[in-house]
Amino acid sequence: MTDGLLAADGLLLPPGAGDRVQQTMTLKVGAEHSDIWSAFEATVPPGFDVGAHWHGHAEEIFYIVEGELDLLAFHPVTEPVGDWTTWEAQDGTTVFRGGPGSFMHVPAGCPHAFHNPGNATATMLFLVTPAGHEKYLAELGELLRSGEATPERVDELRLRHDIHQLTPLQNRPHTH
Template sequence: MTDGLVLPPGAGTKIQNMTLKVGAEQSTIWSAFEADVAPGFDVGAHLHAEAEEVFYVLDGELDLLAFHPVGRADGDWRSWESASGATTHRGGPGSFMFVPAGCPHAFSNPGPEPARMLFLVSPAGHEIYLRELGELLGRGGPPDPEAIAALRLRHDIQQLTALTTRPPAAPRH
C-alpha cells in the first residue's frame, strides 16, 4: 500500500516559475504544478502528440486557447478562430481549460498583475523538460534556438508560435 501526499500552501519543488507538487517520482500518470504567470508572458501556441493537459486559473486573468485554427497556425494566436467559431477566451479565477493530445493550445497573461494557475499534465515527467529548459536558459546570453527546438522535440512539444514576454496591457476601466 502506498500513502498519498499532502502539502501545505507554497510547498513543493520550485522549477522556474512553477512549483512542482507531484511529478514522475510519485506518479506515472501525471505531474501537477502551481504556476505563476508574469504579466506579459505568452507561452506561445503549441501542441503535444501524446500529452494531455489541464489548466485551472486560481488568481488573475489569462488568455486561453484550445482548438485547431482555421487556416495556417502562425501569427498571433489570439486572432485565431476555429471551424466552429471558437476564439480565445479571457479567463479569471475558476476558468478551466482541458487540452487533449494533438490540440493546439496557448495561454498568456494580458494584464498588469501576475496570475496563478494549477497545471496538470499527463503523462508525468513535464518537470524534466522544465529543468532542462532552465539549464539552457541559465547559461547566459541569448538562448540557442536549435538547442531549444531539439529539447522540445525530445519532450513532445511542437511549437507553433513563439514563446514571448510582451509589455503588459494597460488596466481596463
C-alpha cells in the same frame, strides 16, 4: 492492505510547498510519485505568452486560481501562424479570457496557448499527463543558465519532450 501489499501513501503539501523547477513553476507531484500526472502551481507574470504549441501524446489541464489569462485550445481554421490571439476555430470559437475558476482541457494534438494580458500576476494549477514534464522544465532551466540556449538548442529540447512550437514564447505588452 490488498493481497498482502501495503497501499502507497498520498502526498500532503502545505501552501507554498513543492520543488521549484523554474522561477514561476512549483512542482507539487511528478514522476517521482506518479506515473500518470505532473502537477504544478504556476505563476504567470504580466505580458508572458507561452506561445501556441501542441503535444503528440501529452494532455494538459489548466485551472486559473487568481488573475486572468487569455486561453487557446482549438485547431484554427487558417494556417496556425502569427498572433494566436486572433485565431478562430471552425465552429467560431475564439480565444477565451478566463479568470478565477476558469478551466481549460487540452487533448493530445490540440494547439494551445496562454497569455497574461493584465498588469497583475496570474496563478494557475497546471496538470500534465503522462508524468515527467518537470524533466523538460529542469533541462530548459539548465540550458538557459548555461548561456548556451540558442533557438536551435531550445527547439531540439522541446521536440525531445514532444513540444511542437507554433508561435514563439514571448513577453507582450499589457492589454488592460
